[in-house]
Amino acid sequence: MQVGLIGAGNMARALARGWGDPVLCADPVAGRAHSLAAEVGGQALDSNPEVAQRADVVVLCHKPAQLEDVAGEIGGTAKAVVSILGGRTLADLEAAYPDTPVARLMPNTAVEVNKGVITYARGARVDDDLHASLQDLLGRLGHVIEVDEHLIDVATGLNGVAPAYLALFVEAWVDAGVKHGLPPALASELAVESAAGAIALLAAHQGDTLGVRRAVTSPGGVTAAGLAALERRELRAALLDAMDAVMTKLGR
Ligand SMILES: NC(=O)c1ccc[n+]([C@@H]2O[C@H](COP(=O)([O-])OP(=O)(O)OC[C@H]3O[C@@H](n4cnc5c(N)ncnc54)[C@H](OP(=O)(O)O)[C@@H]3O)[C@@H](O)[C@H]2O)c1
Structure with a gap:
């Protein structure tokens, strides 16, 4: 064709x-x-x-x-x-x-x-x-x-924007690692490979985000502290706002 x-x-x-x-x-x-x-x-x-x-x-x-x-x-x-x-x-x-x-x-x-x-x-x-x-x-x-068809616009707020959102997330994550002493290339390798592995893990667990999070989050541990900080900075609210902005831009 x-x-x-x-x-x-x-x-x-x-x-x-x-x-x-x-x-x-x-x-x-x-x-x-x-x-x-x-x-x-x-x-x-x-x-x-x-x-x-x-x-x-x-x-x-x-x-x-x-x-x-x-x-x-x-x-x-x-x-x-x-x-x-x-x-x-x-x-x-x-x-x-x-x-x-x-x-x-x-x-x-x-x-x-x-x-x-x-x-x-x-x-x-x-x-x-x-x-x-x-x-x-x-x-x-x-x-x-x-x-x-009526779902394509809202789906755009997930699949269409995904490379940009993930790029921003990884970039900020790498910068945080660099702030605490990681060489940029190593921080980038760690973030990109870890993100790819985590996504593969989520797919293998049929998108069970809670199960994957629980499995890595020991009570009172390092991951719990990091997740709590992300929640305090309202990551979820930021993603909701981003979806609203996409829909507004699409005239929906
Ligand atoms: N980028 C994404 O991630 C993404 C994802 C999904 C869907 N889309 C859709 O994909 C489309 C293109 O997006 P893009 O990001 O690739 O934009 P882009 O990089 O600006 O590409 C659009 C191209 O079309 C050319 N063009 C303008 N008028 C034309 C005409 N009359 N005939 C033929 N070509 C013409 C533009 O030339 P000029 O620069 O000279 O105007 C430009 O080279 C958009 O409709 C967007 O909604 C994009």
Whole structure:
């Protein structure tokens, strides 16, 4: 299935790296499309309609506000459209592409290392063959979860933002280690590897956060002291506020 990318920014690059196949792409900044095609193979084309003509499926990787303008260019040409545009609903997409099968997804940048988490909502015009092909294509990027479309926005507050939230958490954690004398490279290795191991442990325990926490928290011990400090600084409240901010930004 030949993929065409409309826009060659951060998310397009992450998707293309994850697939590792030649892509067709176009971007207003031609150099961006050329460097992406040079990296993963394929071709940077001069215009969005050329991408749509030659691709089996077009992935919209431009900004959400550009939906209607881009649809005006490629609406009659694209054979199938997959959108990653934050906050743009299937109804918006199907109105912009009235004659085309459309699916809506929300990936995260971990697709680059085939560890993405992708929520997927199938549009009404996506037939079973296309659905199966998209599942295969997306499955190569990580973990695909088909959800009711109305859940994609709130899910974005978990999967879409996850690389940024975890990066911030790890960065602050490393700085704390450095403050107390760890060399930065060692602090970074400890934090990244420990975070990866802890996530694997949580997955092995079916997301049982309480069980995993209890197993490492001796009464009156070191971990209990650290957790109490995090609770005092209202980590939970900060995450609630962050989710509220995401929903506000998405207009929900
Ligand atoms: N970044 C994430 O983690 C993430 C996660 C999930 C979904 N998304 C969604 O992915 C989309 C892209 O996000 P991003 O972070 O990759 O943004 P980005 O880095 O700014 O990439 C968007 C690219 O699209 C180009 N573009 C603008 N107008 C275009 C047009 N008419 N035709 C073709 N390309 C056009 C932009 O060029 P200019 O810079 O010249 O405008 C830019 O190179 C957004 O809709 C976002 O909601 C992002």
